[in-house]
Amino acid sequence: MSPKYTVHATPEAREAGAVALAVSSLPASFGPAGSASAAVVRVIAGQPGWTAGAIEAIDAGARGIVVVNPAAESVEELRRAAEASGAAVVLDQRWAANPAVAGAEDAVRAMAGRAAVLDSVATAAAGSDSGALLADHLAAVVRLTGRLENLRVVTTGTHGYTVTARLANGAPVALQGILSGARPAGVDITLLTDDGGVSVALPEPLAAWPARVKVTGPQGELLLPTLYESAHRATWRRLKGHLDAGTAPSDLHRFAALTESLSALS
Amino acid sequence: MSSHTDAARTLGVGILGAGPVTQAIHLPSLARLGDLLTVRHIMDVDPAVAESVAARVGATHGTSIEALLSDPEVDVVAICSPHQFHAEQVIAACRAGKKAVLCEKPFAWNADEAARISAVSEETGVPIIVGAMHTFDPGWLAAEANWGDLPDTAHTIRSSIVLPPNARFEDFATEIIARPASSTPDYTDPEVIKGMLKGGIMGLAIHDLPLVRRFTPDFAEVEVLEARIARPFGYIISLRTPTRTIELRAAMNNTWKPEWSFEAFSDDASVRVDFTPSYVQAGSAVATFSRAGETAVHGPFDHNGYEGEWRELTALATGTRQPPSARTLIDDLTFALDIAEATAARVDADHKAQRAVREGAHA
Secondary structure, X not given: OOOXXXXXXXXHHHXXXXXXXXXXXXXXXXXXXXXXXXOOEXXXXXXXXXXXXXXXXXXXXXXXXXXXXXXXXXXXXXXXXHHHHXXXXXXXXXXXXXXXXXXXXXXXXHHHHHEXXXXXXXXXXXXXXXXXHHHHHHHHHHHHXXXXXXXXXXXXXXXXXXXXXXXXXXXXXXXXXXXXXXXXOEEEEEEEEOOOEEEEEEEOOOOOOOXXXXXXXXXXXXXXXXXXXXXXXXXXXXXXHHHHHOOOOOHHHHHHHHHHHHHHHO | OOOOOOOOOOEEEEEEOOOHHHHHHHHHHHHOOOOOEEEEEEEOOOHHHHHHHHHHHOOEEEOOHHHHHOOOOOOEEEEOXXXXXXXXXXXXXXXXXXXXXXXXXXXOOOXXXXXXXXXXXXXXXXXXXXXXXXXXXXXHHHHHHHOOOHHHHOOEEEEEEEEOOHHHHHHHHOXXXXXXXXXXXOOOOHHHHHHHHHHHHHHOHXXXXXXXXXXXXXXXXXXXXXXXXXXXXXXXXXXXXXXXXXXXXXXXXOOXXXXXXXXXXXXXXXXXXXXXXXXXXXXXOEXXXXXXXXXXXXXXXXXXXXXXXXXXXHXXXXXXXXXXXXXXXXXXXXXXXXXXXXXXXXXXXXXXXXXXXXXXXXX
């Protein structure tokens, strides 16, 4: 049986998004296209200017677009193009695309009004780009919390950064980036309330272990169901769902909020 | 129950101040060390508290510091009184010729007091240790034995504390009498915020600031970049020295789930030490080293830092261990005081800037 949707990826996107691995894990749904023009789904890397590339792909007839690690930029024009053509645009983000994020988001939002503090640490290998780490970090946090107020860089350098903000209820937010090869890269997010909180640990998309989300309250601690699926595969599975149903993902809408936050930082 | 007769060969302990820390931390720790130490004299300004607490261990009681210090049954003295009395009481205990002194943190309120204490200790030969219990925790000591050059190469340090109110764990440890009342602070008053932050540093962060300082060779150049409170009580403080980034976090709330960790990172190695909560007997800290794909874990061991500090005091009193250098104690104290003062100054500066913005907006 041939796959439902044919795929073409640019070389940069293929590498960054581990496209072959993700597509091969959904073999009934996706398979390689002979050429870019023949592909139902186009995969592009998220370097600056990626929105123009995505619009070109939509204009060329693509019904699905996967953007790997998109850089912050305005997505308004792309939203209009996608809406007009009915194309589904999904974003394959390093941590924010992890399938555990949906459950974590529900847990965080349920407690956000009672939040006392949100503390988060992202780690990446020594020598990594601090700005890129912060963008990935912020994408994961904003996905859980929604827009952050008073976002400000306290310090940044070759070993990482400290960024400060506030949640909507005024609770302090502290984001720290640490560049060290001591531990596997990942992000930990901890929201504390008066009587418990939520802790989220998100691994790299290619890590051989899943995310972990724990919700703590007066009755004890609940480990949310473990989802043994990478951020890459979860992105592709979501795309399949939208293509099958003809629905529009909310990725670009969410990304606009992230871009707004990041531009407030610069 | 101990008695003077069957404990004749143990060292006699005298305790100045019989509040919750004495009741819920020191007496249970000493109960585990009955082969080394026996509580012989309890002093408190409240005679009923002194009598009641002393009765638990069969000790003499009273309201007089002088009586305790002149009691020949008392070999070592623990100073657990309110902070402002620490310095004069440490000095008095040294002058009384005791074998060793344990002083709760902070042991002084300024560098001059600390230097005075150090001079008296040197003159009298009485060793002093400060009750920074994590520095005596076997998990921390195991980390120290295995960290190699990490204190020199680390660039990022984190201290993170999440604790329930003390009462929750005090009640696991003992039946407290005369617990201090708590109140709700006015979070809109900058002076209250300053007080909370300084109190957080000198009362809570101070547990781990000696650990932070071990990884911060240029600690004298510490700078406070940002300081905020978390409600109902806690802090988020960002520090920097020329070579280190230091983040201090604390939240005291009504959770049942404590977390108390210290972390240090270099480019290729890290250590994380997870401490057990105070008051309860939950064994030692666990130290975890990570180096690019490898993890080494040390601990847990069978006792915590409070028991560790009493073991250390015993070793000092019997001459089997050398006391810590006075320089270490003074540097630990001044590091904490510098951060507390700089944090208060940071709050003042932020408040002033915010007021200027508000006035500008209304101009």
